[in-house]
Amino acid sequence: MSEVHFNRVALIGIGLIGSSLAHVMRVKKLADTIAISSRSEKTLKQAEELGLGDSYHTNPADAVKDADYVILCTPVGVVGELTKAIAGSLKKGAILSDVGSVKTSVVRQIRPHLPEGVHLVPAHPVAGTEFSGPDAGFATLFENRWCILTPEPGTDAAAVEAVKRFWEACGSDVEIMSAEHHDLVLAMTSHLPHLIAYNIVGTADDLESVTQSEVIKFSAGGFRDFTRIAASDPTMWRDVFLHNKEAVLETLGRFSEDLSALQRAIRWGDGEALFDLFTRTRAIRRSIIDIGQESDAPNFGRGGVAPRAKAQEPSE
Amino acid sequence: MSEVHFNRVALIGIGLIGSSLAHVMRVKKLADTIAISSRSEKTLKQAEELGLGDSYHTNPADAVKDADYVILCTPVGVVGELTKAIAGSLKKGAILSDVGSVKTSVVRQIRPHLPEGVHLVPAHPVAGTEFSGPDAGFATLFENRWCILTPEPGTDAAAVEAVKRFWEACGSDVEIMSAEHHDLVLAMTSHLPHLIAYNIVGTADDLESVTQSEVIKFSAGGFRDFTRIAASDPTMWRDVFLHNKEAVLETLGRFSEDLSALQRAIRWGDGEALFDLFTRTRAIRRSIIDIGQESDAPNFGRGGVAPRAKAQEPSE
Numbered sequence: 001m002s003e004v005h006f007n008r009v010a011l012i013g014i015g016l017i018g019s020s021l022a023h024v025m026r027v028k029k030l031a032d033t034i035a036i037s038s039r040s041e042k043t044l045k046q047a048e049e050l051g052l053g054d055s056y057h058t059n060p061a062d063a064v065k066d067a068d069y070v071i072l073c074t075p076v077g078v079v080g081e082l083t084k085a086i087a088g089s090l091k092k093g094a095i096l097s098d099v100g101s102v103k104t105s106v107v108r109q110i111r112p113h114l115p116e117g118v119h120l121v122p123a124h125p126v127a128g129t130e131f132s133g134p135d136a137g138f139a140t141l142f143e144n145r146w147c148i149l150t151p152e153p154g155t156d157a158a159a160v161e162a163v164k165r166f167w168e169a170c171g172s173d174v175e176i177m178s179a180e181h182h183d184l185v186l187a188m189t190s191h192l193p194h195l196i197a198y199n200i201v202g203t204a205d206d207l208e209s210v211t212q213s214e215v216i217k218f219s220a221g222g223f224r225d226f227t228r229i230a231a232s233d234p235t236m237w238r239d240v241f242l243h244n245k246e247a248v249l250e251t252l253g254r255f256s257e258d259l260s261a262l263q264r265a266i267r268w269g270d271g272e273a274l275f276d277l278f279t280r281t282r283a284i285r286r287s288i289i290d291i292g293q294e295s296d297a298p299n300f301g302r303g304g305v306a307p308r309a310k311a312q313e314p315s316e
Numbered sequence: 317m318s319e320v321h322f323n324r325v326a327l328i329g330i331g332l333i334g335s336s337l338a339h340v341m342r343v344k345k346l347a348d349t350i351a352i353s354s355r356s357e358k359t360l361k362q363a364e365e366l367g368l369g370d371s372y373h374t375n376p377a378d379a380v381k382d383a384d385y386v387i388l389c390t391p392v393g394v395v396g397e398l399t400k401a402i403a404g405s406l407k408k409g410a411i412l413s414d415v416g417s418v419k420t421s422v423v424r425q426i427r428p429h430l431p432e433g434v435h436l437v438p439a440h441p442v443a444g445t446e447f448s449g450p451d452a453g454f455a456t457l458f459e460n461r462w463c464i465l466t467p468e469p470g471t472d473a474a475a476v477e478a479v480k481r482f483w484e485a486c487g488s489d490v491e492i493m494s495a496e497h498h499d500l501v502l503a504m505t506s507h508l509p510h511l512i513a514y515n516i517v518g519t520a521d522d523l524e525s526v527t528q529s530e531v532i533k534f535s536a537g538g539f540r541d542f543t544r545i546a547a548s549d550p551t552m553w554r555d556v557f558l559h560n561k562e563a564v565l566e567t568l569g570r571f572s573e574d575l576s577a578l579q580r581a582i583r584w585g586d587g588e589a590l591f592d593l594f595t596r597t598r599a600i601r602r603s604i605i606d607i608g609q610e611s612d613a614p615n616f617g618r619g620g621v622a623p624r625a626k627a628q629e630p631s632e
């Protein structure tokens with residue numbers, strides 16, 4: 001692992017990703033000082049109680065003062081106004097980065113407010129859980145996960161290298177690509193899956209021929225798998241869809257076309273078409289397991305679930 | 317737990333469900349003799365090597381002779397021809413059951429071949445993993461899961477009670493409903509989720525703007541969750557869709573309508589509609605966890621995944 005160290009890191013936003021960064025920076029001694037900012041006093045207080053940082057600021061401009069590394073850990077919809085708010089306080093030579101799931105829009109929002117001499121290195125750690133908030137973070141969240149950097153051509157090479165080393169020190173593998181390509185890849189591997197999951201859970205919630213109690217009881221038939229990512233942070237995900245509109249609509253269009261073909265195969269009883277699709281999808285999971293991005297234990301290795309609580313769920 | 321015991325149980329088909337039944341029947345001493353049948357000699361040999369039963373038969377008619385409880389554990393597409401093949405060998409007073417994920421079609425297929433004096437009690441254990449075959453089974457698969465029985469009105473009450481007690485002895489909660497209602501409920505909680513999962517994995521596989529290596533690498537952003545159920549047994553699932561066509565098409569229609577509305581909200585930047593949906597979907601997961609049908613550990617409690625194998629996955 002390469003040597004990496006910052007004097008003062010400012011985390012603007014302290015949810016799942018921000019708090020996980022705070023933990024791993026402590027464990028790996030990546031910073032002398034961690035300054036934390038949140039616009040919510042309640043969140044900031046929670047972060048302080050958890051001892052996540054060294055100083056706490058409701059005004060992000062105070063947090064970034066003298067920081068050599070500033071990481072925006074907020075929903076992607078606010079990075080423009082945030083950059084505007086901190087621009088005057090950013091140190092010359094500082095690195096400005098983020099953790100957003102969308103990259104083109106992040107660059108587009110930040111660029112107009114970026115002071116000269118501050119290096120923008122957008123980043124996206126492809127890691128998370130369905131939990132949110134400052135108490136959801138943990139030091140190993142980024143271990144064995146990918147982090148994608150999307151610096152614009154001409155970005156200071158030392159700054160890019162520093163961010164790369166930082167994420168490697170957090171346990172991640174780093175890949176560099178263009179913001180446009182990132183947004184297309186993630187539309188497929190992350191944004192569309194979340195959209196589909198939110199949608200199917202919504203459909204189940206609305207069905208009047210099947211009671212909600214039945215949906216919940218018999219969810220082990222497959223439905224429950226979708227509810228995990230459909231429990232992710234609503235604000236973060238609203239912003240993702242609003243800010244990666246084109247790529248999401250493009251992949252969603254593909255998905256819907258394919259689904260129509262599948263619908264037709266079912267309607268016309270084309271068992272061969274169904275069998276063919278169901279066979280080739282197995283190989284992809286195998287590959288994901290083989291590169292260590294997934295557990296090969298049955299049912300994700302879920303293990304025993306909570307003991308029965310029949311009393312809460314009367315038979316209809 | 318009620319006392320339950322059979323002299324001879326015949327398992328026709330010995331995949332994930334059949335082999336799990338064999339295990340739990342041994343552990344809980346639910347049968348004196350377990351007769352196993354498979355039309356595949358290879359599968360039958362594997363079952364014998366695993367010691368799953370007491371006798372092994374390529375001809376199902378031999379397996380059911382003198383059995384007081386016969387359970388069809390095959391894909392739902394073959395239960396009609398199977399019943400025809402065993403009809404002449406079924407003992408008077410025997411109980412014929414199954415484990416199929418579709419119930420109306422199962423009854424429709426079996427009914428014409430059912431000998432007088434044999435009691436049909438269709439069953440569906442809502443349990444499984446993404447693994448298949450005689451070596452995939454384990455004794456605790458049905459623990460804390462629901463099993464749905466769909467006997468027709470007028471079915472012998474003692475036979476229904478015996479099957480109910482059997483599944484309770486396997487660790488399941490039992491619910492009784494009509495075959496029609498079952499098919500609608502499961503279309504929503506199991507069949508549609510599988511269809512959507514198969515479809516999105518297929519879409520990702522076909523995308524030419526994103527490489528397959530990228531889909532696999534960055535799958536932790538959400539996509540990998542879908543690959544689990546899209547790795548389920550292709551024959552079983554082909555039959556489910558061919559045999560629950562109406563209910564699947566109905567719920568798929570709802571899903572597609574809802575998805576179009578979501579697509580429109582994204583296109584027009586309706587953040588409020590997105591936020592509202594993303595908020596209410598959280599409650600359903602909470603309920604599933606509360607009744608003990610799901611783990612509340614982050615990421616399903618997946619735990620550590622396999623060590624990195626970078627060599628297999630070169631950066632593009």
